[in-house]
Amino acid sequence: MTGMASPEKASSSKKKGERKCATKEEYRQLSSIMGVMNNLRKQGTLCDVTLVVQGKHFPAHRVVLAAASHFFSLMFTTRMMESMSHEVELRSAEPEIIELLIEFIYTARISVNSSNVQSLLDAANQYQIEPVKRMCVEFLKGQIDATNCLGISALADCMDCPELKVAADDFFQIHFTEVYKLDEFLQLDVAQLTHLLHQDKLTVRAEAQIYDAAVRWLKYDVCNRKQYMVEVLGCVRFPLVSKTFLSKTVQAEPLIQDNPQCLKMVIGGMRYHLLSLEDREDLGESSRPRRKKHDYRIALFGGSQPQSCRYFNPKDSSWTDIRCPFEKRRDATAIFWDNVVYILGGSQLFPIKRMDCYNVLKDSWYSKLGPPTPRDSLAACAAQGKIYTSGGSEVGSSALDLFECYDTRTESWQIKTSMLMARCSHGSVEANGLIYVCGGTVGNNVSGRVLNNCEVYDPNTQQWRELCGMREARKNHGLVVVNNRIYAVGGQGAIGGLDSVEYYDIATNEWRGASPMPWRGVTVKCAAVGDIIYVLAGFQGVGRLGHTLEYHTDTDRLGY
Template sequence: GRYVCVEMASQVKSPVSTETGEVGDASLVVPKAYDAMRQKNLLCDVVLEVQGRLFPAHRLVLAAASHFFFLMFTTDMKESACATVELKQVEPEVVEQLIEYIYTKRISVNMSNVQSMLLAADMFLMDPVKVTCVAFLKGHLNASNCLGMSTLADLTHSSELATIAEKYVLRCFSQVIKSDEFLELDVTRLTSLLQKDKVVVSAEEEVYTAALAWLKHDLSNRQRFLADVLSCVRFPLMSRTFLSNTVHAEPLVQNDAECLRMVINGMRYHMLLRERCRDLAEMSRPRCVRRMPLIAMLKGSVPSLFHFFNPKNSTWTCSSSTFGTRLNAAVVYCDGLVYILGGSSFTSPMKSITCYSIQQDHQFSRSGLPTPCDSLAACVAQGNIYVSGGVTREDGRILDFLYCFNTKTNSWQTQPNMLKARCCHRSVEVDGLIYVCGGLTCNGRSRVVTNKCEVYDPSTQQWRVLCPMTHPRKDHGLVVVKDRIYAIGGEGQRGKKTCSGQQF
């Protein structure tokens, strides 16, 4: 097959000299007199025959430049005693250039000959030529030829080219699947690619669409591979809407019992708690998703209204998932999931945690808070969620706790209490440290809005006092931009709203 697209020709020299094309390998230095004698057919002791064309040469020179010829002429191979040696599986034009390179250390590589040149250089064990060909191919790698380059690298044992081509295929999967090379892959290479965790996609729907396109490209010969190919698609990672409206409606899927079972398992994953879908762990393992920059907004008292704002095109999107009503909850984003922690219903505080997958448009529950409360704060540090403070609804007690939630093990750990009990405060992470600012605290029997701040180091499990904010505030915004903490808006003393901001 054709592995490199023929698009243009350009003169390529050795990486050592971009002007002369000389390959910097001192072991291949051959006196110019040898080349002059070769061209006049003087003292030549072997003739290389390729598809009827004859190339006189010197055994000593060939053996010095190629380990292939060295073994041929110095062992008991029959060619060692032959005046004429026939070379097969190579093109005469390529052999002519390789002989020219052996004698002059110059070679011209272009898109028309680079594939044949690399194959021949691998066959004749001429590493400097392989290096030159690989350098040329690396400079011409794109979405339309990277799959072919990967195959060529395997055929020529070019590990560097293989690694670069594979990384390109995985990183640019969305463009690669639109190429003719993708549609012409054999089923073994296709399934190997679709199974990889490191495929970068915007969503799993992209993998399904690519698999279906490959099947339909030659359906009469490929339909027998339907179940094998679609088994590489991770249906649990798709949105419920896409599963029900697109995948389930596909005639190829409807008419295949095994494929229907895969789709049903994908839907089952959305309907049950993750803990009850352990048998789907393999097919729900996430890929390298290319995430869109989205901002999620939950309306304070009715978080069932869940909207996303895309700052790239200034558009709003409403989630199809519905959420139970809760007041004064904390919300964080961690590893592709939005966590809604604590808060209260209209009657009592809540322990529950609701998780929402933006990619799958799917929600599920996680292990609840150790203490039910609302008006708490939360932030993410090193893959864990740190929850602090809050207030209980039963007795109105303001809390000073700090809990750490391990998202991998779904478990809670108690951390040292804050220096000051507080609720309606905010927390952020900077350089592994957790900063807690403002909020509502107790002063004797009265409650006051505070400007006090403190910082926690998870590595030492120590709190220390931080300089206070200029103005007391609660229910404010607290964000980090370029290692600076900004406190914005909120409510000051005596319920006075503020639109001011300050930085730390």
């Protein structure tokens, strides 16, 4: 079916087209004029002022500078001394940055990157060049992560960038449990620290994490910070700390045992649990809850089941299928960082070279470049925006000592210092900024020797160090971190499946036994939520795990 447009609609469309053409023509005309003026500037023609920065001279036109900057407008249109000077010295400025700003004023083009953004923001703020300031703010908003959010917040304060400050503070509050373990947090002064720890919006699973942050800060420089103990621990809402944690962990802390005022706080927290609900409401701020971390869900990816991607919700023990557009992988590994799941390695007839990514918030899938060496049975963990992959084996080959790093911000891979021992089917976790690898097998994945060997990598020194070995050699085991302990769960030993559980005490470099599982697992997949380790998947050799197991680390009890 065809039709004719009305005269009114035709006239309206014509006017819109004319306006669009006029706008494009105006833009071309302005660009052409500014291009000519920029050429005149570079030739020194008709320039009536020279900006001097650390001895370097930049000829320019007053009218152009004044049009782009309120700072220069005031300087050149009032009775300031500079309004009559042929040369204007800009002190405390960097020549390279002023050159970039002048180029922007004449061309509307500038390159903002991580090496110049802070200096550009400082200069754009000082000389009131708002478009550049906005670009710097947008760039920094995209760079905020756990390692720099506090520094960016402080920078935003100095530069009068409220939008950037809100973004950095929001990130800190939401990712507090990651930030407080890093150097930027530990180097805060006491006033900054207490201001942050008092905030209701800190997102935590439990108040015990606020206590852990406070104690970590004190112990970072205990000799000089011991004097602030009462002030710092006063930020902890002890009534919200569980009775078990108060009695087993807090009371046993030497710093608290030696301080009567801190002991009084802890006793007050214990008394809270004896009060009636009505009496508890009268305690005000000390019992006001923080913002709760969202309910955790644990995702399983891959495997031989028909539906290979599923969520487990610890709150109600329910399972939910996840739509996955990609083929299944055998012997792959998955890592979670900043709301994205990264699935690496593995094979489906042939090694899979790409890395599949699942954005949890957007429920969307996409792919990125995988590890430089595609392989099976590798292990991975994440730390400070980087994913570290270790070991594994190429099809039909022996275990590798490979160690690689993927930067989630630059989306690039780097090969790092090789492990001390080649291994595959091992476990890897991050704790306190260090990368731990434990167990696995050396040689052939099927008939190779099963290892109890453990080693740790320091990203700062890029060096590996051997650790105390596990009590039992194991491969395809679960490996998780809970409260400064690394737990090894089940797996396969030299003569078959294991039901044993053991943990590595990071502080003492010792492995200790824990309650065994009611089930022997040749392969085990588990995850920790708070103090509980969930064993969600496993293969016994003759059958699969039919139930989810829960191991309560605080009571050393494991069951269905």
